[in-house]
Amino acid sequence: xxxxxxxxxxxxxxxxxxxxxxxxxxxxxxxxxxxxxxxxxxxxxxxxxxxxxxxxxxxxxxxxxxxxxxxxxxxxxxxxxxxxxxxxxxxxxxxxxxxxxxxxxxxxxxxxxx
Amino acid sequence: xxxxxxxxxxxxxxxxxxxxxxxxxxxxxxxxxxxxxxxxxxxxxxxxxxxxxxxxxxxxxxxxxxxxxxxxxxxxxxxxxxxxxxxxxxxxxxxxxxxxxxxxxxxxxx
Numbered sequence: 001x002x003x004x005x006x007x008x009x010x011x012x013x014x015x016x017x018x019x020x021x022x023x024x025x026x027x028x029x030x031x032x033x034x035x036x037x038x039x040x041x042x043x044x045x046x047x048x049x050x051x052x053x054x055x056x057x058x059x060x061x062x063x064x065x066x067x068x069x070x071x072x073x074x075x076x077x078x079x080x081x082x083x084x085x086x087x088x089x090x091x092x093x094x095x096x097x098x099x100x101x102x103x104x105x106x107x108x109x110x111x112x113x114x
Numbered sequence: 115x116x117x118x119x120x121x122x123x124x125x126x127x128x129x130x131x132x133x134x135x136x137x138x139x140x141x142x143x144x145x146x147x148x149x150x151x152x153x154x155x156x157x158x159x160x161x162x163x164x165x166x167x168x169x170x171x172x173x174x175x176x177x178x179x180x181x182x183x184x185x186x187x188x189x190x191x192x193x194x195x196x197x198x199x200x201x202x203x204x205x206x207x208x209x210x211x212x213x214x215x216x217x218x219x220x221x222x223x224x
Contacts, residue, residue, distance in 0.1 A: 036213075043118075043204050043215030044157065085155075101170060102213060104149075104157035 004088045009109040018075040020108050022088030025069040033064060034091065034102070035073045037084040044087070044104070047073065078112045085109050117141050120205050120216040127195055128224055135190045135219045137205030145169070146188040147213070148180060149204040157204070163188055195223045 005023040012018040024033060034049040048055055048062045050071070055062045061074040075082055087107040118139045127133050139146060147170075148160040162170035166182040177193045192199060200223045205216040 038157075041218075043206070043218055044213075045215070046212040049212075101159055101162065103159070106156070 004090055004105060006086070006088055006105065006108045008106065009111070011111050011113055012075075012078045014080060014112050014114050015077055018078040018082065018110060018112070020073040020075075020086050020088075020110065021070065022073070023070045024088070024090050027068050027090050031090050031092070033062070033068075033071050034089045035060070035062065036087045036089065036102070036104070037082075038087070038107075039081075039084040047086075078110075080112050080114065083110060083112045116216075117214045118205055118207055118216040120203075120219050122219060123217065124220050124222075126222045126224060129195055129197060131195050132191070132193045133195060133221070134192070135203055135205075135221070137188050137190070137216060139186055139205075139207040139214070141207055141209070141214060142186075143207035143209040143214075144185060145208050146182065146185070147206045147208075148188065148190050149206060149215075151202045151204065151218070153201070161188075161190075192221075195221075197223050199223050 003026060032049050032051050035047040036044045037047055038044045048057055048060050050062045050064050064071045085107040087104050089102050091101050121136050145164045147162045149157055150160050151157045159172050160174045161180045163182045165185050179191045180188060182188045200221055202218045202220050204218045206213045
């Protein structure tokens with residue numbers, strides 16, 4: 001499995017952009033980078049995923065470096081509801097089924113400060 | 115209209131009992147999973163099923179037996195419950211990229 005490294009915690013002021021880094025230096029050419037988050041007492045929630053190109057959806061943007069060894073999740077205008085643990089995951093390519101083996105590490109605890 | 119629903123939400127039981135947790139998804143996904151989140155908040159996959167067939171079994175004790183009667187349901191039966199089984203159990207389903215998780219079942223063994 002491509003191992004990921006994230007800072008244990010970060011703070012961000014409400015309304016500002018939250019930039020969450022992730023290192024995945026052992027990622028292989030066909031492995032995707034996924035981001036999930038877990039708000040307190042809830043199940044994990046999918047945010048975004050990408051392979052090489054930068055991606056954007058209604059929740060966030062994902063910036064992947066050219067060498068693919070690291071990525072940054074950007075929440076453009078953080079709100080108090082974005083306080084959660086954010087997980088960067090690189091699932092192994094086991095079969096054609098997709099991300100059937102998500103391995104959640106310790107993630108980054110993001111606290112949005114009013 | 116809940117996408118992935120688990121029942122019960124809370125389960126308190128004595129050591130040695132047998133219990134089941136039910137999971138249903140209405141998303142039409144082929145793949146379903148069970149995850150366990152322990153007291154240290156580590157979230158680990160236990161089982162994965164694709165179209166009712168077991169794909170992943172992550173060295174979970176035999177006391178845990180998943181059952182998938184159809185691709186919309188994946189139930190988890192636990193025999194001879196132990197104190198160490200206390201955790202939050204999450205069911206999830208996916209169709210390729212995005213996995214949807216249920217709200218979790220908090221199991222407490224006393």
